Amino acid sequence: MKKFDKDRLILGFAGPVLALVVALVLTTVVLLASGQNPFEPYRIMFESASYADVQVLIINQAGTYYLAALAVAVGFRMNLFNIGVDGQYRLAAMMAALVGASVDLPGPLHIALIVIVAMLVGAFWSGIAGFLKTTRGVSEVVSTIMLNSIATALVAWMILPKNFGEQPPGSNNLTTGEIPESGWFPGLPMGDMAGEIYGFTFVAAGCGVLYWFVLNRTRFGFDLRATGASETAAQASGVDAKKMILTSMLISGAVAGLAGMPTLLGDTHTYSLDFPTGIGFTGITIALLGRNNPLGIALSALLIAFLDKSSASLDQYGYEKEIATIMQGLIVISVVVSYELVRRYGIRRQQQKVGEELAAGHALTTEKEAAL
């Protein structure tokens, strides 16, 4: 096996690189076909990404995406498709903001309280789907889609001034009230114009490490992966599959609950009608693109955040910024297709090698035994 390692490394890189090239070529074709300058948009995007403030924006956004994608990935690892991350993080952020705004505690405690509330709410919301799946067999795909919309309604109701929200004087917005400064998560200042990197971005990175550690180094993680790989085999091995489904749904929801925290604790300090939406769905893309692997997810989150932010100013230069969306779709497709092609190519190569060796007179068994 050892001797294939270098090849494997090359092949491992060949995939993504091939994919990016193909995606760029296709995007260029689209630009050409619509009669636009095929290179200028890239230049604008890279130039825009060279500004410190855009870089900070990219990193902050990637942190948020990373958490959402981790939440999705926990589910995927169990063969659960949590489409509900979106509803979970919105509801969690809203409740956490409410609680955060209504108490005044010393700094770390205040932040901890907010974060814990967010995790609990997220877990509660996904837990409904988990509960329905384990007790009533309701597909989590359906229930989480429904719960997303129900979360929207619930948030809309709770944020009404007559319930828990407030309408700042002179504003047409509704908010949950501002969290006192003790509940703000300090960020890393990057200079006057650039703004600061949310402190929670580092927490997100920590979550990635934790995710890796739990999945690969703990008994629980093994059980979780086993259940995802084969529910029946896991059950026979002593895993309580139902409990596992519920647990991983709860974890997924708790992590989803964190997805709103970078923004809430680092920037807005309140939940309002214009709190970012749709992050849960982007999280699905990123988790899939990163193949549920913590490092892969991190790279994907950065990539998608880069495309998002660096394309934001395209329209000011007369280019349609939808081109970045097209590019995103093309990248996702070509990356996964190339993974597959590279995998098959690897297999063919291996096959060839074995054939050659055989032709050279080595018996199959020696090949096998040598590998031991």
Next chain:
Amino acid sequence: MSGQGECVINASSSPPAVELHGITKRFPGVVANHDIDITIGKGTVHALVGENGAGKSTLMKILYGMQKPDEGTIAIDGEQVSFANPGDAIERGIGMVHQHFMLADNFTVLENVVLGGEKLYGIGSGARKKIMEISDAYGLGIRPDALVEDLGVADRQRVEILKVLYRGARILILDEPTAVLVPQEVDALFANLRELKAEGLTVIFISHKLGEVLSVADEITVIRRGTTVGTADPANTTTKQLAELMVGSELPSPETRESTVTDVPMLRVQGLELTVTDPDGTVRDVLAGIDFTIHQGEVLGIAGVEGNGQTELIEALMGMRDPDAGVITLGSDDISHAPTRKRRESGIGYIPEDRHRHGVLLNAPLWENRILGHVTEKPNSRGWLLDNKAARTDTERIVREYDVRTPGIDVTAASLSGGNQQKLIVGREMSHAPKFLIAAHPTRGVDVGAQAQIWDQIREARREGLAVLLISADLDELIGLSDTLRVMYRGRLVADADPATITPEELGSAMTGAAAGHLEGSEDEAR
């Protein structure tokens, strides 16, 4: 031989039904077939034997157009052919019953049969009529509108055969058709085969049960490590010789030599009841009044046609189902409602009947499969953390000691042949010094060499005081290995027998419900 090529068929010297010449097929890391030559005469039953992974199924898939050979030629009735897909092979009158059922569970028998052959008799009443016609002609007893998932294995096997006959195949490939059948069913199948042969059909037959092979085949080809190593004439070959040809060693026997049964009870089951509720609300008993005790050093064999509650019994013992009544005692602990993990930790080993569903994670590497089921035990973990390094080292030991044929411990379980997967499972379960072992079909689909190893391991552990519950469809194995035999029928233990005196035929008839009570005079059941 291929020089015979050009396709003029003389009535006088009719060409062989199938000629395979120089077939080579490579898979990643494995050469499944290497320069294989086989000629099969018309109207004969030709058996193919060989170890697990010898390349039998691959060869047949090539003949059936499912896989393309890397090299070599195929001639049917003297005419050279090249099949792009099974459709082409079917058109040439080839039919194949696969080693694993090729049935859509959620389809009716009728749908499964007509699929792909809709042009023959339509998909409605015409087809139903034809199916009944064939079913009656061969006594298959097929119900066209039954859902396949509701059928037992024997019925499924018959559906598979009917699928082939429905298409009017002249050349039948049967890949291990008897692995899941009881003797009576095997006899019925063989009767059918002889009938088919009399009608001029050619049958290619694969089996690990050499006795069967000798009884039904006209000619035998032995394959070893992907290539033909010889042919045998069943009339003057013994199973022993055949086995030697296959593996270069003696035919193993499951015979238990000396009794090691002690009178220390290891597992005691009293009044076990299990019911299931169907989606429509009806409650059925699947296990009723199950009582038995297994002592240290004892192998209790349970005979029975599949689907009579064996699976449920195993699952109740493993804690995968919660019994409605009854007590299960392991040693001195009541484990009736203990979770599976606790049972495994307290010393129950489990060789599942369906290894792909319950035994391995197909897409996980071998060393992770070694952890499966014993994640809380040493050497796999320390406290809450996994000990991957120790697990890997121990996997290497298992691979060595249990002769698992694999290029390494990082390959996925799926890339091992079934027999080797089984050896890994046995090795894993034995590595935790079980007090009580559930062995369900421990050698199903496993070649003779591996069979012997597995039997040896069970015997050895038994000598050291292991209690074993053995469930098997292979009655020779059951009789040979067990100290005590019980027969399960419709969720109850209806009969018991002494393995020393009972014959497979007698046991077989008890399994169909024809006999009950104690099957032989001598009452030496250890209770």
Next chain:
Amino acid sequence: MSASKTIAARPAPKKGKDRRKLSLPVVLLIIAGGLALVSLVRVISGANDITSVGQVRGALALAVPIGLAGLGGLWAERAGVINIGLEGMMILGTWFGAWAGFQWGPWVGVLFGVLGGCLGGLLHAIITVTFGVNHIVSGVAINILAVGVTRYLSNFAFDGVQGGSSKQSPRIDPIDRITVPGLSDWMQDLQQQHWFLISDLAGIIGGLVTGLSLLTVVALLLVPATWWILWRTPFGLRLRSCGESPVAAETLGVNVYKYKYIAVTVSGGLAGLGGAFLAIVSTGIYQEGQTGGRGYIGLAAMIFGNWMPGGMALGAGLFGFTDSLKLRGGAENVHAMLLLLAILLVIAVFWQLYKKKYVSAAIAAAVSALLFTWYFLTDQVPSQFVDAAPYVTTLLVLSLSAQRLRMPKANGVPYRKGEGK
């Protein structure tokens, strides 16, 4: 003592045969019972709109796009390909439908909508079938791509055209609508009598024969047509076999790739038709963001309906019905539904008691009591909760009904020719 001397005459441990099918009379009975209950609630609450002709018409109009997406999902998943890209294919349908529709008339629009959807389906087929990529990844990517492409193209195709903008197409001529002359009026009158059951029935029939767009008729017919094609023709048998056991199909000479391609392309076409319906019939224009997640809802309706056309239609109908209910004076209508729910739960209580499941019975009773209290203490439901009605209803129906969902066995499982066991 253990070995009994007689063979117990217990039912065979094999599974029963008749457990799957609800016979037609039973289904009709359930529907009639449901209708009677709704009617009762209507009479008690006075929310006469819940079975009015307009309500049923509205429900139908809102259900059709969801149903078409669901039908699309059904085709793909019956052939073993998960299609989470329905949303994207629907978006393509709205865009292409409107683009061709405003220039060459609505029917050409419908055709292009279908073709647009097919394009998405074909792409999904190439990625999943030929390249063997994870179906969900591919679907998600198609959703992104469809959004990007349509928005991008709008800048060139609609911006600057009379009545259009970069977000919206010019108006498309409407498709003819049919009303069954005498029947429609008669039903309308009957419905307005507000009689128990009769008026409700009249409302439903009236809703189905009044101002029906021809495309709605087509969409409705597609449900039985799908059933017939998939369950009564050799083509359908082969297609479904690819979703249940592609390897078995392969061994019988079925070209699995071909059927998967066809199925997924048709799937896209149906979702595209749903999009075209939205653009041409529901609204008369393309509007960015118009599909608004209906592809996902369609997917949910399909799972709700157990991968069967009838069940899927029922699911889509449920969404359409509750959606329409909430849009047509939700506060009052949905308030009436509280009562319905409470009564349903009472029935559930008795059922659970009969089944001796006391805990579930107690829970159901408690929730029911809560609902009754809520109903009698208020006369409106906050509009925010009204909005959630379709989703809550679906969740409730799913969790209260016995779950025997069964997806095609090989759905989502990658398949490569010649690699089967």
Next chain:
Amino acid sequence: GENSSDSGSGSGGDKAAIAYDIGGRGDQSFNDAAYAGLAKAEKDLDISGSEAEPSDGEGDADKVQRLTELARSGNNPVIGVGFAYAPAIKKVAPKFPKTTFGIIDDASVTGDNIANIVFNEEQGSYLAGVAAAKVTKSKTVGFIGGVETPLIKKFEAGFVQGVKDTDASVNVLPQYLTQPPDFGGFSKPDLGKAAAQGQLDKKADVIYSAAGLAGSGAIEAVSKAGKWNIGVDSDQYKQKGLAAYKESILTSVTKDVEDAVFNLIKSVQDGKPETGEIRYGLDKDGVGLSMSNPAFTKMTDVIEAVDKAKQEIIDGKITVKTAP
């Protein structure tokens, strides 16, 4: 398409920019009106304008970045269209003290270089209510709001009050299409259609829809039923996309974002930048009822009542509520 470029095309060299709200240019309402103001300024004041669109579901940080970039490249004023820009402007404005920041529909953030452009939507809606109450024969009128936000509730509040003050026996049916942050209620015309149909079935014969593009569905349904529509934001009688239904559009409640934007740009160019709250009400014709449908202007008693109410609001005799 090709719109403004980065380099100033006007000889004047002054630059102004608007940053759009969700929907962006082409929404045929709010954002388009703002664009019209910019375009007018480009033409009349010889300035060069820039536009920037938001992406779906973005956060404050993106808006901060967008405004910063627009300000940094020398645009003055920089106008955020929509209340969602409030937190961003609060952060950016102090960093560019020489640049004027305009924000539409928000008066909560204040600063020396911030101009808060707000409208008395409720006043225009009040007049619509008066007209509706006068015109209805069935004594039932409908209100359709796109998304249930405080802003749209202002429309509802004014309308209901106008109806009730005119004829207390008239019943108002309010209906919202979606809840925030699901802004589909502004972009799904079929929802508007279903809601309008429901109100028509309940005998409503005048329906006021404040639902952005979803309103076109309502207008279609109402027009087919031969009843009256009241449009919103711009004069929908003149809107090309709705030409087929114009006869049924009795009037529209207008909100003059165009002039508001233009005025702000002009004030900056004139060297006297507007700052603080700039309120556009009936008095300044910032909101009002359109009078382009001859069928409406012919209803003299209705017009009379509307004019009277308008005067009373301007005179402060009537105060219109901003929340129902």
